[in-house]
Amino acid sequence: MANLNYSNDALNVLSQFYGAEKILYVEGEDDVVFWESMLEKFEMEKVKVKAVSGLPELEKLIEKMSLGEINSLAARDRDYTDFKGAEALGSVLYTYGHSIENTLLYESSIMRVLKTYGRLGARQVRDGEFWEWLDGFNEVFELMVIYEAAKERKGCGILIMGDNCSRFMEAQDSHSPCSKKIKAHLRGCGASEELDDILEDVENRIKELGRKSFDYMRGHFLFSGCLKFANYKLGQYTKKKISKDGFFSGLVLAFQNTFDDGHPHYEFYQNEMQKILNG
Numbered sequence: 179m180a181n182l183n184y185s186n187d188a189l190n191v192l193s194q195f196y197g198a199e200k201i202l203y204v205e206g207e208d209d210v211v212f213w214e215s216m217l218e219k220f221e222m223e224k225v226k227v228k229a230v231s232g233l234p235e236l237e238k239l240i241e242k243m244s245l246g247e248i249n250s251l252a253a254r255d256r257d258y259t260d261f262k263g264a265e266a267l268g269s270v271l272y273t274y275g276h277s278i279e280n281t282l283l284y285e286s287s288i289m290r291v292l293k294t295y296g297r298l299g300a301r302q303v304r305d306g307e308f309w310e311w312l313d314g315f316n317e318v319f320e321l322m323v324i325y326e327a328a329k330e331r332k333g334c335g336i337l338i339m340g341d342n343c344s345r346f347m348e349a350q351d352s353h354s355p356c357s358k359k360i361k362a363h364l365r366g367c368g369a370s371e372e373l374d375d376i377l378e379d380v381e382n383r384i385k386e387l388g389r390k391s392f393d394y395m396r397g398h399f400l401f402s403g404c405l406k407f408a409n410y411k412l413g414q415y416t417k418k419k420i421s422k423d424g425f426f427s428g429l430v431l432a433f434q435n436t437f438d439d440g441h442p443h444y445e446f447y448q449n450e451m452q453k454i455l456n457g
Contacts, residue, residue, distance in 0.1 A: 189239075189248045198226035200454065202251045202271070203239050205232055208426070212278040213253050213271075215434050220451040225251070243269045251454060258330035258394065261383055271450045274443040277397025281443045282429050283404050285309055286436040291428035295420055296412045303411065311353065311407050316392040318355040319346075322364065323391045328373040328380045336367050341398035343406070353406040401426070 184192070193201045202225050204213055210227045217225050230236050233254065242248045244267055253271040255278065274281055285308040292303050326339045346363065348354045364370065384391055392400075405425050412418050420428070438444065 186242065186247045189242070189250065192228075193226060193250075196226040199224040200226070200249075200251055202227045202253055202454075203236055204229055204253050205236050205255065209253065209255075209278060211430050212282070215430065215437070216447055216451065218434075219437060220448060222451060222454055225454060227253075240267065240270055243267065255397070258327050260387060260389075260394075261327050261331040261380060268453055268456060271453055274446045275393040275397070276395060276400075279397030279401045280393060280395065281441075281447075282433050283400060284433070284436070284441060287429050287432035288404065288408060290432035290436065291420070291425065292408060292411055294432075295424070295428060296416050296418055298411070298415055302415050307411075308407065312404075315355060315403050315407075316390075316395070318357055318360060319343075319395065320391050322360060323395050324377060324380055324384075325364065325369045325373055326396065327384075327391075327394050328376050329369070331380060332373060332376060334372050336369060336372055338364075338367060338369055339396055339399055341396060342402045343399050344402065347406065351406065351409070353403070353410040355403075 189201075193199060202213060202217075204210055204227055207229050210229050213227050217223055217227065230239065236252055236254055239248065239250065240252050240254075243250060243252065251269050251271065254273075256272045256274070256276055258276070259272070285306075288308050289303050289305075292298050293300075322339055329336060329338055343355070344350055346355055346359050348356045381391075384394070401422075405420070405422060408425060409419050412420060
């Protein structure tokens, strides 16, 4: 990852250095893998994807794009921009959900990881089992996600969700959320006192956008839960346990092979790719 302290002129000729038509800047290395997969899927491989040192650096480049100082593209996580009144820029591509994980964590990809890594057969990995678990996971955490979006909109500093679900589960290695722990945390962190006044506005905004609350679940938080589900399934039939890095790598490979028009986010990303043609 690079901190790109180049002049505007240097940034404008960087694509030539890479033999590309455009540079697509992203936040980090994980984003490079995801957006390269998208470019390959939609046959736009003459675009070079380059990581910078996080969102603050990426936002500096986006500002230069908005001012017409550099002729480049950027791709970033949606995060909670839908609740902040941020103006959309034609040269900026967004993820469908909060982060890339909200798209990667799809049943066909997860089932392929389990079958490959754990050598599990079709009878051991039942179709629909992941969706059943995910529906329950989303339902239990729904209010927390809405409070998290409200917190980001209001800009207050209380800790609500974080990037890991472990402390809200029945046990450290459990794949089952504990509603009592979640309710106790929401009471203890002061979410209600700070945010109840805008909670309805946030819920209405989600409906207005035609989204579901779980689309805004933090990507790393969702990933941590799905990793627990994956290890639960592996533990039923093997002594294997997949690591965080192994799970992510497996997901990306599976996603590259399974992402098609049957995925609910396919049309969205197809439209995002048009920004490259229009840019």
